[in-house]
Amino acid sequence: MPFSPRTKLLDWQPFRGEVNVRETLISLLGEAASTLSRAGFAEPRRLARRLVARALDLTPAELLGHPEQVLDEQQTSRFRLALDRMAGREPLSRILGRREFWSLEFELSPDTLDPRPETETVVEAVLRRVSDRRAPFRLLDLGAGTGCILLALLSELPAATGIGVDIVAGAMITARRNAAAIGLAKRAHFFVGDWGAALTGGFEVIVSNPPYIASAALANLPCEVALYDPCLALDGGADGLGAYRSLVRDLPRLLKPGAVFVSEVGLGQASAVAAILQASGLAIESCERDLAGIRRCVVARAL
Ligand SMILES: C[S@@+](CC[C@H](N)C(=O)[O-])C[C@H]1O[C@@H](n2cnc3c(N)ncnc32)[C@H](O)[C@@H]1O
Structure with a gap:
């Protein structure tokens, strides 16, 4: 059933x-x-x-x-x-066992982050840069979890296709079920992988919401987060920026020239993440704020 x-x-x-x-x-x-x-x-x-x-x-x-x-x-x-x-x-x-994101309903599992409303900032930042929503874009979501970012974008871009990657197999099973439930299974494909390492290039848009909490801060998270969101979705290493340093390595190869990369960042991380992206050869376009006024995502372009 x-x-x-x-x-x-x-x-x-x-x-x-x-x-x-x-x-x-x-x-x-x-x-x-x-x-x-x-x-x-x-x-x-x-x-x-x-x-x-x-x-x-x-x-x-x-x-x-x-x-x-x-x-x-x-x-x-x-x-x-x-x-x-x-x-x-x-x-x-x-x-x-479910959460609404971008007015779509997503099944959760113990392997997935519970999508947060501020992550809609990433979706909005991408859509603001799309001049023709009917264009056949190729999208990539690194660390896809429930698939919420990719599926929200595909729901707005009727000719686009997308790949979601996550290191946790259980998350990708849930993401596939979400794609099917939303009616996007033909345009969204979810794979297990270590960021973009196994992929070849040609993406117009890459998005990510990687784990960005510093390891030492995990112990201070409210129990609603610490007990129910998986550690792999939260732990960003010693300074919280480890995942950004890992995933940027693949970006210059995977982005088409002029293509956009939009990443969520944690509180106070926008400048540090922008510096990491710049050092990998991307041009920083902007840092966008969420509804609380926090600089929530960094937008960069491949040259
Ligand atoms: C903060 S969660 C974001 C999930 C989802 N995109 C969202 O916004 O709700 C980060 C995701 O990155 C995944 N992840 C962690 N390390 C990874 C790696 N090396 N390669 C791919 N995905 C990874 C986690 O399993 C988790 O699903």
Whole structure:
């Protein structure tokens, strides 16, 4: 059966406690808000609404329009298991096994980073530089994870094709499933590899969001990140820049003359990454800010 994110929660173990068959949406909302408040969450009511809606696959209108709706035992069990996990600080996206990025839904796995909204800055930076969206570009995503950057770009560029590479085989399995679920399997191909080492050139666009946290800082990450995002997706070596130094080696060979390379960078890393790219022979075009005003990606061109 093809993956359907909506079937994900049905894999859960059934709740074995006492179930009140008269549970209503409004009673679950109240229960979630007080459990999350006791667990120390800010804005427990807003989170409760999100949890109930996402756990039960309800739209906001369904959630708020019929508060007295009675739920069946399976829905109640599903909700309670999600609530327990959320109270234990597991991110909602991990509980649900899916995350929205660029208005597309991506399946997650323990092998993939949970895509972050600021990574959309990379997608925007590429699209701003495309004068003809119907051109048959060849794209490459180094460290593709769920495939979110490549698939978001392909969803906007109908004649483009793309390759995603990641060193983790499990991530590439998930990326292929995401490509199929979004309807892009014919134009997106995902391979296991060490950055671009195994590839030959000819790309108009290369993107990357490599691991960029300094190894010593990993211990200080919030548990929502440290416990659920894979270390290989986070650890950027002693100064956080190790992955950039490795992957730039392939760029001059892989980029067509004039082609663009766009890379996400961590807080305060833009200048250092720009220097690494410049030293490899690329021309720096700009550093672009995310919605929080942080310099989030570096844009460079092959000469
Ligand atoms: C920060 S995550 C980004 C994932 C995805 N592109 C995103 O934005 O959500 C970095 C990715 O680089 C991959 N990676 C780490 N070292 C790699 C290497 N040597 N070659 C290819 N991919 C690598 C990790 O497995 C991880 O999926």
